Structures are given as C-alpha cells and as structure tokens.
Amino acid sequence: MNQINKQPIIQEKIRKIRQDTIKKVKIRSPNNDLNKPVAFWTKPDRLLNEVGNELTIILRTRGCEWALGDNGGCSMCGYIRDANIDHVNSQNIINQFDFAFQNSLDKIQNDSRPFIVKIFNSGSFLDDTEMPKTAREYVYKKIAQTKNIKELVIESRSEYINHENMDKIKNFLPNKYIEVGIGLETVNDYIRINYINKGFKFNDFQEVLKICRKYKVGVKAYLLFKPPFLSEQAAIDDCKKSIKKLLEIKINSISINPVNIQKGTLVEYLWFQNRYRPPWIYSIITCLKESLQDKNFETTRILCDPSGAGTNRGVHNCLNSDCNKQNLEIIKNFTLSQDINELNYSPQCFCKKRYELNLLQ
Ligand code: SF4
Numbered sequence: 251m252n253q254i255n256k257q258p259i260i261q262e263k264i265r266k267i268r269q270d271t272i273k274k275v276k277i278r279s280p281n282n283d284l285n286k287p288v289a290f291w292t293k294p295d296r297l298l299n300e301v302g303n304e305l306t307i308i309l310r311t312r313g314c315e316w317a318l319g320d321n322g323g324c325s326m327c328g329y330i331r332d333a334n335i336d337h338v339n340s341q342n343i344i345n346q347f348d349f350a351f352q353n354s355l356d357k358i359q360n361d362s363r364p365f366i367v368k369i370f371n372s373g374s375f376l377d378d379t380e381m382p383k384t385a386r387e388y389v390y391k392k393i394a395q396t397k398n399i400k401e402l403v404i405e406s407r408s409e410y411i412n413h414e415n416m417d418k419i420k421n422f423l424p425n426k427y428i429e430v431g432i433g434l435e436t437v438n439d440y441i442r443i444n445y446i447n448k449g450f451k452f453n454d455f456q457e458v459l460k461i462c463r464k465y466k467v468g469v470k471a472y473l474l475f476k477p478p479f480l481s482e483q484a485a486i487d488d489c490k491k492s493i494k495k496l497l498e499i500k501i502n503s504i505s506i507n508p509v510n511i512q513k514g515t516l517v518e519y520l521w522f523q524n525r526y527r528p529p530w531i532y533s534i535i536t537c538l539k540e541s542l543q544d545k546n547f548e549t550t551r552i553l554c555d556p557s558g559a560g561t562n563r564g565v566h567n568c569l570n571s572d573c574n575k576q577n578l579e580i581i582k583n584f585t586l587s588q589d590i591n592e593l594n595y596s597p598q599c600f601c602k603k604r605y606e607l608n609l610l611q
C-alpha cells in the first residue's frame with residue numbers, strides 16, 4: 251500500500267486534539283458495557299434494486315487504528331469517542347452483535363420487505379486488531395443463515411482489504427450481496443491527504459477495487475461533502491468531480507456524507523472559531539442534480555443519508571425547521587427511489603438568497 255510519507259501540515263494539530271479526546275474517553279468510560287453495542291436500529295433503506303429495510307449495528311471495539319496511532323486520524327472524525335481504546339475480545343464483540351441481532355430477528359423474519367444489514371465499528375471491520383477473525387466469522391454465519399437478509403455492508407480502510415479476507419467473506423456468504431464501504435472522501439489526492447488527513451491515494455483505492463471485483467464484492471465509496479478549508483462552491487465542485495470519476499469506473503455505490511461537526515475533531519475546533527460552517531442542504535441537491543443522469547443508475551446506487559441533518563452541527567439551511575425538513579425530504583425521497591425527478595422540486599425560503607451570496611465562503 252502506497253502510504254503517504256510527507257505529513258500534511260494539519261496532522262500535528264489533529265494528533266494533539268485526538269490525544270486530548272482519547273484521554274477524556276479513558277477517564278469517562280472505564281466501565282463500558284462491552285456486551286452491548288453502541289447502538290442499533292432498523293428503518294427503511296434503499297437496497298440494490300428495491301426499497302427495503304436496514305438493520306444497522308454499531309459495535310464497540312478498541313477503535314480505528316488510524317485515529318489511535320501517530321497519524322491522529324481524519325480531520326472530521328470523532329468516532330473514537332464511541333471506542334473502548336483498550337482491546338475488546340471476540341466474545342464481547344459476539345455478545346454485542348447477538349444483542350442487536352436477536353432483538354431484531356423477529357422484525358427481519360416477519361417483514362415482507364428484505365433487509366440490508368450494516369455492521370459498523372467506527373473503524374475497520376477487516377482490521378484483525380479491532381475485529382478478531384472469530385467474531386467476523388460469527389457475524390458472517392448468522393447473516394448467511396437468515397433468509398430475509400439480502401445484503402451485508404461492512405466498512406474498512408483500504409489497507410485491510412486483501413485477497414484472503416475477500417475470499418473468506420465470499421465463501422461464508424455466497425448468496426448475499428456484500429458491499430465494503432471505503433472512506434475515499436474525494437478523488438482529489440491533495441484534498442484527501444492535506445485537508446482530511448486520510449493517508450492514502452486514489453490509486454490505492456483503485457487497486458483495492460480490483461481485488462473486490464475479483465471476488466464479486468461490491469464497493470461503496472463514501473464521499474465527504476465539504477471537507478475543511480473548502481468554500482461551499484469548492485465543495486460542490488469537488489463532489490461533482492468525484493461523482494463523475496466514480497461513475498466512470500462504475501463503482502457499485504456512492505454515499506455522500508455531508509460533514510457534521512463531531513466532538514473532539516479538528517473540524518469542531520475550526521467551527522468554534524467560526525472558520526467552518528457545515529454544508530447547506532441546497533448544495534447537496536445542486537450537486538446531485540448537476541452530476542446525475544438516468545443511465546447512471548444502471549451501474550451505481552447513489553445514497554445520501556446525512557447524520558445530524560437540520561441541526562447546527564449538521565448539514566442545514568436556515569433556522570426555519572420547515573425549510574430544512576422540506577429540503578431534506580427531497581434528498582430522502584431521491585435516495586429511496588433513485589429517481590432524479592425527485593430533485594426538481596424546489597421549496598422556497600428567504601435563505602436561498604443568503605445562500606447564493608455565501609457560496610464562496
Ligand atoms: S474516518 Fe475512518 S479512517 Fe478516518 S479516523 Fe474515522 S474511522 Fe478512522
């Protein structure tokens with residue numbers, strides 16, 4: 251893997267903020283219940299070819315190696331606050347998964363619509379130090395045995411994706427559609443490395459994509475909408491370029507994630523200083539409208555399910571809750587239907603003018 255040797259200028263600051271956060275997490279939560287997940291829920295979601303339901307399970311592991319190590323992690327990511335920092339063993343992780351899975355099994359088995367299961371661990375599912383092999387295999391077996399689950403999504407940094415673990419996942423789940431979510435964030439190496447501190451190049455991502463394709467495992471690329479140090483307009487342009495490139499290489503799914511201000515991050519530090527504003531919802535709609543054509547949906551699923559949407563810390567327009575609600579509804583309807591016509595509806599609000607005047611900030 252072609253890791254970046256030259257350190258981005260912001261890395262020192264990120265590392266300092268991260269170390270402070272890790273210290274606080276250790277003091278705050280010495281008694282985490284390691285037999286229960288951080289969270290789990292079910293709700294409607296877009297499956298490959300239809301509308302279905304998702305079961306999302308967030309497991310507590312030691313946390314992302316990239317954030318725990320000397321690199322300090324990514325500038326917008328505060329997931330380390332959900333981590334245990336110290337090692338979490340296989341049995342604990344299995345108990346966490348079982349707690350969520352058993353509590354949702356009735357729903358999965360009795361719903362007329364199929365399920366997609368998303369297992370997130372605020373890091374890399376394929377990193378053995380975070381997610382021991384036995385726990386991974388336990389999850390695969392349970393999913394394989396459950397008929398109404400059609401798809402499984404896991405997340406991993408690209409350096410942990412290899413022939414061995416792709417072969418394994420495919421062997422355990424020959425009849426399910428599997429997708430690995432990778433935080434590519436942008437196709438622009440300069441932005442990814444210097445503004446996000448992601449530590450890998452687009453070429454590395456493409457190498458990993460080849461491996462996944464060999465095993466018929468799908469790849470979902472996460473795009474970060476409005477990384478720090480970009481204006482609103484630059485964010486739209488960056489995301490449009492990324493979508494264009496990813497459509498060209500016929501990626502399986504693109505998930506657009508507008509920045510939300512997570513605690514204990516460089517982005518939060520900039521936000522406190524008024525040097526960062528989360529993106530406007532208008533920008534997401536513009537970006538989708540200007541990037542997509544009907545034919546794109548033959549190869550690629552386009553998703554956007556923003557966290558913290560409509561709040562000060564998340565993607566939002568003005569303080570008028572109707573304005574946020576109506577515009578977010580457009581994105582939600584588009585994601586579920588995969589129909590670009592949903593993007594044409596344009597609710598009116600006084601803030602649109604202010605938005606247009608602030609595009610270059
Ligand atoms: S975004 Fe992903 S790779 Fe970056 S610090 Fe967070 S969990 Fe780790």
Ligand SMILES: [Zn+2]
Nearest residue numbers: 568573599601
């Ligand atoms: Zn408004």
